[in-house]
Amino acid sequence: MITELDNPFDQLKRVFAYSLPLRRKFRRITVREGLLFEGEAGWGEAAPFWDYDAQESSRWLRAGLAAATTAFPAAKREQVPVNVTIPVTAPEVAAQLVKESGGCTTAKVKVADPGSSLRGDCERVAAVASALGPQGKVRVDANAAWDTDQAVKAIGELQAAVRDGGIDGLEYVEQPCPTVSELAQVRRQVEPKIAADESIRRAEDPLAVARAGAADVAVVKVAPLGGIERAVEVAHESGLELVISSALDSSVGISAGVAAAAALDHLDHACGLATVALFTQDVTKESLLPTAGTLPLRRIEVDTTQGQDAPALAARWQKRLKEMMRY
Numbered sequence: 001m002i003t004e005l006d007n008p009f010d011q012l013k014r015v016f017a018y019s020l021p022l023r024r025k026f027r028r029i030t031v032r033e034g035l036l037f038e039g040e041a042g043w044g045e046a047a048p049f050w051d052y053d054a055q056e057s058s059r060w061l062r063a064g065l066a067a068a069t070t071a072f073p074a075a076k077r078e079q080v081p082v083n084v085t086i087p088v089t090a091p092e093v094a095a096q097l098v099k100e101s102g103g104c105t106t107a108k109v110k111v112a113d114p115g116s117s118l119r120g121d122c123e124r125v126a127a128v129a130s131a132l133g134p135q136g137k138v139r140v141d142a143n144a145a146w147d148t149d150q151a152v153k154a155i156g157e158l159q160a161a162v163r164d165g166g167i168d169g170l171e172y173v174e175q176p177c178p179t180v181s182e183l184a185q186v187r188r189q190v191e192p193k194i195a196a197d198e199s200i201r202r203a204e205d206p207l208a209v210a211r212a213g214a215a216d217v218a219v220v221k222v223a224p225l226g227g228i229e230r231a232v233e234v235a236h237e238s239g240l241e242l243v244i245s246s247a248l249d250s251s252v253g254i255s256a257g258v259a260a261a262a263a264l265d266h267l268d269h270a271c272g273l274a275t276v277a278l279f280t281q282d283v284t285k286e287s288l289l290p291t292a293g294t295l296p297l298r299r300i301e302v303d304t305t306q307g308q309d310a311p312a313l314a315a316r317w318q319k320r321l322k323e324m325m326r327y
């Protein structure tokens with residue numbers, strides 16, 4: 001659902017707020033909301049989570065404005081391989097999500113959520129591995145939930161679980177612990193590769209993790225870094241293996257992620273950009289959902305005919321936009 005706001009920008013044609021229900025809870029969120037910008041170059045999105053303050057959110061605003069007003073960068077590829085994202089859910093449901101993923105051969109399984117146990121995480125990982133088959137790849141994302149001892153133990157058990165499911169080992173473990181020094185410690189003690197996400201997107205210095213040798217893989221997100229240009233720059237400067245991932249955006253935000261992934265010198269792993277499947281609706285008639293495990297590089301046209309009156313949604317985003325614009 002979308003609703004039009006007052007447009008405070010000379011460089012934009014129209015501004016909307018959107019609200020999209022999730023199929024199931026994801027990181028404690030059940031509804032995703034954000035802003036959509038129509039500009040000369042197309043549509044852009046700014047959807048900072050509600051627990052982000054105005055200053056941190058202002059980078060998301062910059063990313064959305066840039067997407068609407070400037071062309072996508074030159075592309076090195078027209079298709080981007082993506083992973084299916086598996087939230088905390090029963091093993092049978094997880095296996096079903098793999099089957100319905102639009103041909104994804106890589107899965108990212110959320111683990112260490114407040115609502116999950118290590119045992120449940122292992123069962124889900126094994127079910128996902130056997131649904132993918134032996135040629136598939138499984139990565140897990142702990143969202144910084146573990147200390148180093150918990151991480152080493154959990155990663156050992158998850159590694160065994162993926163082997164129970166018929167796959168050789170985990171592709172990588174995303175953000176097992178909060179700090180760069182913990183990541184470095186865990187990396188020395190476990191078999192799978194370590195990927196950094198929060199240590200890049202929420203850090204004052206997004207390249208500190210790379211300099212510390214604390215990760216093998218950089219998970220790079222367009223909106224939290226302030227736009228495609230900066231995301232591509234951070235990715236290249238990291239010198240790490242690269243993945244572009246979504247922040248649970250509508251198809252508009254996803255299209256900017258695909259554009260960043262398409263512009264990279266090297267793309268080493270499937271990208272976390274298949275998250276439109278987690279919503280029950282979208283802001284466009286042509287959702288960016290995978291076929292044959294890939295997403296195409298293209299602009300998204302917002303379906304403005306679905307615009308409706310939603311005074312509460314409009315009011316809270318008009319206020320938030322004003323706050324973000326101060327930075």
Ligand SMILES: O=C(O)CCC(=O)c1ccccc1C(=O)O
Binds near residue numbers: 027085143245272
């Ligand atoms: O990478 C993916 O597969 C999906 C994106 C994802 O997991 C995510 C979505 C919103 C906020 C945080 C994260 C995350 O990677 O931690």
Ligand SMILES: [Mg+2]
Binds near residue numbers: 141174175197198219
């Ligand atoms: Mg992550």
